[in-house]
Amino acid sequence: MVKVTICGAAGGIGQPLALLLKQSELITHLALYDVVNALGVAADLSHINTRSNVTGHGKEDMDEALKNAHTVVIPAGVPRKPGMTRDDLFKINAGIVRDLAAGIAKNCPEAHVLIISNPVNSTVPIVCEVLKKHGVFNPKKVFGISTLDVVRSSRFAFEINNAIDPQSTRVTVIGGHSGVTIVPVLSQIPGQTFTKEQLEALTHRIQYGGDEVVKAKDGAGSATLSMAHAGARFTNVILQATVAGKAGLIESTFVNLEADPESTAGFRAKTHLDYFAQDVEFGREGVSKILPLPTLSDYEQLLLGAAIPELKVNIIKGAAFITDDAKI
Template sequence: MVKIAVLGAGGGVGQPLCLLLGLCPLVSELALYDRHRAPSVAVDLSHIPSQNLQKVSGYTAADDGLSNALRDADVVIVVAGPGITAEMASRDSLFQQSALVMRELVREYTRVCAEAIMLVVTNPVNAIVPFTAELLKGYGVFDARRLFGMTTLDVVRGETFLAEAEGRRGGDDRVVHVVGGHSFQTIVPLMSQAQPPARLGWRELEGVVNRVRFGGREVYYAKERNGAATLSTAYATLRFTEAVCGGLQGEKDMVECAYVHLPGIEGGDEIAEAVGVDYLAVPVEFAVEAFLVIWISWESGKLTVWQMHGASRIVNPLGTISSKEQILFDIAIPALRKNIQTGVDAAKNTLSDEKPH
């Protein structure tokens, strides 16, 4: 079974996510962290019966709470951040605030559980993931197979909106990969590769694609410019986490899209060289690796040890995208390159500030 630490558990995404994780049969322990509200969320959650959840605990910033929440975690989900308000709707402002939060969390993650898989939900993902990766590199613990930016919400929207356009309810029987990044300029839904194939004309498909790309704005304006997607983000994060946990427990064919550092994951170097960026949202497969340990004493014996590295390989969908999808992808790459550089530069400044002068 799996221990998950949720950082930012008291927020608009954190609370529904904790409820969903508490009901997930793959999760055995939840450690919730927030500056103030995590203990109350943990108590509230503990009142719900669960056959698999053996322990739920809540921690605040007091009494080394972050360290206690992270200790022995298999998966760390970061939903902590400033959120989106009417006064702070720009991605640049959001990045500055989120980077301050991530700086503290990454430092403690490095010290306590550097081998845990980290899922970053905190926005803006396009810049925060490179920022996090460069910090981990500076601390000497980076492994591309263990760091993921959450773009599953775009996939969920793609599958749901396509089903709606076809006059059906739900989208769970669909597979729609979404590549690029996690902003309207960088989201590229691959409707041409939907399984089963889409039953729509190209004009109708364009409408679905645009709705996916601007899905965040749809929620933002529905909430009168005073909030972002919370429930759908929590659901999408659960879905991605289930794929990771399934891989941890040896299940096969666990594939979800995520924003990753391409070099360091099987198949990633080729994509990075082809597209000209090191970070990209792509379909990722999760798996464990088995090692056979043999020892000799009075009797010979053997033990199979399973080790989870996170991403085992990237499933490359870029060779068969349509001409219209290629246009969107060509628009996405320069925007991604700028976002990535923002994160990398900020991390370098952070590491420089931490070095003794």
């Protein structure tokens, strides 16, 4: 049995994410957890004629929702509002993610943990530190889903150059998952012919695409549908690798670099970063290999230089939330 649990399943990301994952032939049990409305969402999805069983779990039922899960996807938390950065969400979402991580450590310590809750640059270290405190941390199984940056990169590049196929072109995105920490490696897109002005505008749009959605929704929400698509895409890659045993699958994701210490030793020594978004090849256990950085243009080198200090602050903030927390 392959049980996938969505924590925050009744929210703006959680509901469309659950709908997309209900289509997967690799999932036999889809468990939906949220503090409100999870049972209703589960009842609705359970009518869809695919093989997976759907169960709903409310506020007092977290342990049952997580018990023996193969994969846990976490979109739980509050959405961004106009003028709010991802880092502004930290104080609100950090406690939510901390408590979910403790539940994972107790009920499904071997699970693959996929984190959507923002700010990812900080929430991933939070989850890792909680799992460390419980003695069940495996860096090969914890992922920050930065796939929306990849999705935006190929779509926005296509809007400038229609010769680029937005579906088959996968852009490597390195760094992190907020603002200047997002470094799309656009120079490696086959056949790209961007001018300097186009490249700068495209990079800025990818880095701050979330703001575009928040503004368009006029304070009524953030990027939920596109994030659900990105989350489902990454979850399906994990399932294809870990359940179906499909080899050669690669996606950019924000991970603890201890997942592949040999490949990342030089980078860690140079940057003093413990977490980074980079192309990862997946295997049965999760991370099979963290791939080397692609060749970067001079412009991308400048972007990376700006990203590293911000990443350090985000990572330290997340880790410190747990190391200084007596509740765990």
